[in-house]
Amino acid sequence: MLIGYARTSTVEQEAGLEAQERELDKLGVDKLFSEQVSSVGEREVLQECIRFCREGDTLVVTKLDRLARSVANLCDIQKQLESKGVELRIADMGLDTATPQGKLMLNVFGAVAQFEREVMLERQREGIAKAKKEGKYKGRKPTSDDVKDQVRELLAQGKKPAEIISLTGIGKTTFYKVKKEFQS
Template sequence: MATGMRIGYARVSSSGQRLDVQLDRLSDCNRIFHEKVSGKSTKGRPELQSALDFVRDGDVFVVTKLDRLARSVVDLAGIVQKLEAKKVDLVVLDQGIDTTTMYGRLQFNILAAIGEFERELIKERSTEGRIKAIARGVKFGARPKLKKQEIQDLIRDFEAPGCSKTEIAEHYGISRSSVYRLYTESRPQSV
């Protein structure tokens, strides 16, 4: 069992939400870091970063729910790596995760593996869906800025003597590099 401090972390997503319930549940912690910010990623969460910097070997990092700490497996893995590197245990009250015990470490690793498996399944399904959509003729990416007639006009302007490529770009509201790309991609190919 760890002999260091218990460091709590609480987070709500918006200023309209309250931290009271989480703070009550973390009342046995020696120090609590808390903030009101979105949890989409660990970036932009200064109190979380401060808490992770603050913890030391033998401390226990405590949160009420896993989603208060991380919203993705990638972010969670990064946080856990930081805690492991500092020899800090993790306790998640609502999920019953307690890495100070052998069973808690096992449970946490199983949950993390299931989360990673789920993420890979979603990625695989997305790839399959994209391939099927492409086969049906669906085009991905930004819609073209110019219509077919405008591209034909651009080619005509490009080939006209004395017509500046910068002026063409400004006229069609695109960059000079797009002018050259569209010309190269769309001009009639000589046989």
């Protein structure tokens, strides 16, 4: 069975998610899992997808960065799949771990992807430091105590996250940070 997994980081990237889903459909996936969550967040649907996979299945993703956040994370996911007898296919790379060459290339591409990400983050940090030095970077405004109190109150009332986000006008990430503070 071909099992597809699609992911975008934010709900604003709806078109990107739909494009991945269309591509996976063209590749003939039998079951599709998709989610909109940052790669650093909890990817519950990915874990559900991996649990769903059975021996002989192939997990298909459109791009490596939609699946893993680092080489270590990629290796962990690959180990989970391998222990279940599940292969991995990355469409844009033409990579399939059903072959020895595919397994080798997966590790090489994973290392390159992590290197590129680290270089990008380093440049970003340098740019922020320069902007701060020039007085052009102030950072994000902190969430006001009034909004935090409103979130806590709505949580206490048993409101669902989507409803609280809608009522307060805060972002999903901010909501979960405030929720975490509240639960601490």
